[in-house]
Amino acid sequence: MAVEWYLVLSALLFAIGAAGVLLRRSPLVILLCLELMLNAGTLALLAFSRSIGNQDGHIFALVVMVVAACEVVVGLGLIVAMFRRRLPLNVDEMRGLRG
């Protein structure tokens, strides 16, 4: 398979993730859509890595995975904190940073 196919698939997955971030209002689902976009990036990195026959892209992919794990941990911590304080789990109502 030519590397182009993987890149187009990655672009498509990234666009789906972006659509999800724009459409959904639950912070949990928005985090899931961020995961979709990060994974699309990983796929592109690995495709380029295969295309030039160099393994450096794999290290990038692993670092992306670490960053995604950190983002998940902090994001889910925020969601749990919001839930505990009876705040609405809706990004349209949570538009202020105060408090």
Place this chain on the structure above:
Amino acid sequence: MEEVAFFAGAIGALGGAIAVIALRNPFYSVLALVVHLVALAGLFLLLHAEFVAAAQVVVYAGAVMVLYVFVAAYVGGVEEPIWEPIAGQRFLAPALAGALFIELSIAILGTGLKAISSEGPTIAAGFGSPAAIGELMLERFLIAFEAASILLLIAAVGAVVLAARRKQEPPIVVEEAGSGR
């Protein structure tokens, strides 16, 4: 044979991704993301990224998704209101995403890079194996490796601080802008 595997993985990944954004219940969205991640791990294997594929299944589809399932079950279903705060968001958002995809596709297919329309060079036997990745990580990319571990540590501490139960939580009410607390 490779084409069949690629299209099977691509259909799984795309179906999972669409299900993530289309399903109303966040719990089902999380499960759809698991399908997406496993299908993507198959594509990683096709790209000879064996270690990354294994890490994807073990770390992502395993550990991270368990965290998601836990929080989705803890928080429960979130009622998403039918009304739209931004007029036409339901049509504008997919249009923007479509424009993004078209733009990326033009950038990819219109590029002058000759190498991307081939399969890539023939690669050595150990390409993407844990031994090769480990060697790279502990020699050339040692600083990145250490930075990643420090980042993980900070994130873990931050999550504990964020989610910790305080003695007296001040009740926060969502207020109109301008009224002080």
